[in-house]
Amino acid sequence: MQGNHGQGAVRPMRMTCQGAPAxxxxxxxxxxxxxxxxxxxxxxxxxxxxxxxxxxRLITDPRFHxxxxxxxxxxxxxxxxxxxxxxxxxxxxxQDPPNRIPAERLSSLQLGVGITIILGCHHGRLxxxxxxxxHFVVWDPITGDHHHVDIPQMLKENKILGRHGVVVCASREExxxxxxxxxxxxxxxxxxxxKEGVFAFVYSSEAGTWGNxxxxxxxxxxxxxxxxxxxxxxxxxxxxxxxxxxxxxxMGAALxxxxxxxxxxxxxxxxxxxNFNAFMEQRLxxxxxxxxxxxxxxxxxAGFSVHVWKRVSNGDGDAGWVFKNTVExxxxxxxxxxxxxxxxxxxxKILGLDEDDNVxxxxxxxxxxYMVHLETLQFKVLSVNMNDSEAYPFSSFYTGGK
Numbered sequence: 001m002q003g004n005h006g007q008g009a010v011r012p013m014r015m016t017c018q019g020a021p022a023x024x025x026x027x028x029x030x031x032x033x034x035x036x037x038x039x040x041x042x043x044x045x046x047x048x049x050x051x052x053x054x055x056x057r058l059i060t061d062p063r064f065h066x067x068x069x070x071x072x073x074x075x076x077x078x079x080x081x082x083x084x085x086x087x088x089x090x091x092x093x094x095q096d097p098p099n100r101i102p103a104e105r106l107s108s109l110q111l112g113v114g115i116t117i118i119l120g121c122h123h124g125r126l127x128x129x130x131x132x133x134x135h136f137v138v139w140d141p142i143t144g145d146h147h148h149v150d151i152p153q154m155l156k157e158n159k160i161l162g163r164h165g166v167v168v169c170a171s172r173e174e175x176x177x178x179x180x181x182x183x184x185x186x187x188x189x190x191x192x193x194x195k196e197g198v199f200a201f202v203y204s205s206e207a208g209t210w211g212n213x214x215x216x217x218x219x220x221x222x223x224x225x226x227x228x229x230x231x232x233x234x235x236x237x238x239x240x241x242x243x244x245x246x247x248x249x250x251m252g253a254a255l256x257x258x259x260x261x262x263x264x265x266x267x268x269x270x271x272x273x274x275n276f277n278a279f280m281e282q283r284l285x286x287x288x289x290x291x292x293x294x295x296x297x298x299x300x301x302a303g304f305s306v307h308v309w310k311r312v313s314n315g316d317g318d319a320g321w322v323f324k325n326t327v328e329x330x331x332x333x334x335x336x337x338x339x340x341x342x343x344x345x346x347x348x349k350i351l352g353l354d355e356d357d358n359v360x361x362x363x364x365x366x367x368x369x370y371m372v373h374l375e376t377l378q379f380k381v382l383s384v385n386m387n388d389s390e391a392y393p394f395s396s397f398y399t400g401g402k
Contacts (some may be wrong), residue, residue: 001366004232005068010281021125024141027302028054028058028072031054031055031058032058033059034069035048035055035059035064035068036064036067036068036071036214037071038068038399039066040072040074040075040076040400041076041077041095041099042078042095042098042101042399043098043099044399045059045068045399047098047173051322057256063150067398069177069179069180069397070175072177072397073177074179074355074356074395075124075178075179075180075201075238075355075395075397076095076097076355076396076397077094077095077201077345077354077355077360077371077393077394077395078093078094078101078106078394078396078398079092079093079094079095079101079103079106079384079394080090080092080094080116080351080369080384080385080386080391080392080393080394081106081115081121081126081141081392081394082118082390082391083116083118083128083390089116089118089126089128090103090393091103091105091106091141092386092391093384094205094369094382094383095383096383097350101398102221106141106142107392110359111289116128116130116131117120117129117130117131117163117232117390118206118390118392119163119165119166120138120162120165120166120167120236120392121352121392121393121394122167122168122169122178122238123167123168123169123178123179123181123186124140124141124142124169124178124179124180124181124182124394124395124396124397125139125140125167125169125181126138126139126141126167126392126394127165127166127167127188128163128350129163132332134150134156135148135149135150136148136149136150136188138150138167138186138188138205138376140182141394141396142182142396143182144399145182147205149188149203150154151304152190152201152210154192154199154201155190155192159310161198162190162191162192162193162199164190164192164245164304165188165190165191165193166184166188166189166236166238166243167186167187167188167189168187168189168238168243168259169181169184169185169186170184170185170186170187170204170205170206171184171185174229178355179355179395179396179397180396180397185204185205186205186207187202187203187204187205187259188201188203189201189202189203189243189257189259190202190203191245191255191257191264192394196218197215197216197217197218198215198216198218198248198255198264198266199213199214199215199216199264200213200214200215200262200264201213201214201255202214202262205366211262214262214263215264216264216265216266218262219395228285229289233250234246234247234353235287235350235351235352236287237287237288237352237353238353239288239289239290239296240290241258241259241260242256242257242258242259243259244256244257244288245258246269246286246287246288246298247269247274247276247279247286248266248389250276251266251268251269251274251284252269252273252274252275252276252277252279253266253267253269254266254267254269254288254298255267255351256288264268267311269286269298269307269321269324270298270321271321271336273286273300273309273321274286274300275309278302283302283303284299284300284301284302285300285301285302285349286298286299286301287299287300287301287350287359289310289357289359289374290353290357291310291311292310292375295310295311295312296310296311297309297310297311297324297374298311299340299374301348301349302348302350302363303347304328304329304330304335304348305327305328305329305346306326306327306329306359306374307323307326308323308324308325308326308327308374309321309322310324312323318342327372327374327377329361329370329372332377333370333372333379333381335347335363347363347364347365348361348362348363348364349362349364351386351392351393352392352393352395353393354371354395355369355395356373357373357375358371358372358373358379358380359371359372359373359374360393362386362391366385367385367386368380368381368382368385369382369384369385369386370382
């Protein structure tokens with residue numbers, strides 16, 4: 001009877017049966033599905049593992065870790081690496097607390113006195129050139145592992161000129177997710193040129209040696225429209241199975257190295273898209289980015305404008321550039337041109353790509369970092385200032401906590 005709480009009232013009994021399902025958070029399969037959906041940020045799994053021992057056992061299981069990576073597929077941007085003339089590699093974190101990794105946690109690589117240059121940063125590893133010691137260093141900042149790789153003899157003898165390269169994961173594991181490639185083999189790809197053409201060298205960590213020279217011979221060009229011009233500030237981008245460097249030559253071509261076929265190709269820039277003098281005066285910057293729906297796009301940053309061309313096939317095996325659109329960053333990011341220096345250098349600089357295909361820009365005047373997805377026009381302002389001219393985005397799965 002309602003309201004009867006006196007002596008003799010019948011109290012409801014909590015009854016359980018042997019076959020009743022466990023509560024969701026006590027069911028290992030359901031709990032696993034819930035935890036898989038935690039964001040892939042540094043604090044997510046360490047914090048969840050503190051809830052109770054069953055959660056900790058699940059989260060520290062290597063099988064769960066593999067499923068976690070496979071579920072998210074793309075590693076988060078953790079920050080930026082830079083080098084100085086004292087041989088030190090530095091790190092500036094880009095995430096907000098509690099996902100902000102202390103700079104000293106990933107800045108422990110000391111290469112000694114001498115000029116040290118970061119050549120590239122992909123798949124959670126850095127490729128560093130030590131001029132004084134005449135070798136490359138492949139460094140995993142998460143584990144601290146580093147490998148020394150000798151410079152190819154032809155580069156030592158200056159028979160081929162060049163100082164551009166990348167390190168990429170060489171895992172053969174099916175459905176491998178990059179960003180946690182710590183124990184996986186790697187390849188180092190170097191490009192160079194001379195008056196005869198363009199050349200590539202590929203180092204395999206599994207073989208421990210450089211492979212055969214890969215070449216693309218070019219006809220003589222007396223006007224020097226291509227030969228011997230691979231600017232120092234020639235950023236690489238990794239799109240699909242190919243690495244691209246741009247600009248190459250006075251016409252702003254893109255150099256493509258296909259990692260699977262181990263071949264070199266030269267892709268002409270879109271007509272009237274590139275001006276060599278403007279590039280040398282730092283008023284223009286080209287770059288290759290992934291295109292929506294697959295393929296590549298050629299973008300040119302000039303002032304506050306990004307002009308976009310997409311490479312399209314005509315169905316007969318030939319491909320060409322089609323102008324797509326212009327993105328006005330001053331309007332999108334609410335930037336004021338008067339806040340920047342005029343007619344000296346580009347107000348924005350492209351630093352590279354993150355794993356979600358966002359183009360990363362740095363303000364030359366303020367050091368503020370912007371991530372912009374040129375297809376969706378979504379953007380984010382990072383809580384980091386980078387006044388270092390040579391900064392490289394670093395993405396990786398990191399679950400070590402603060």
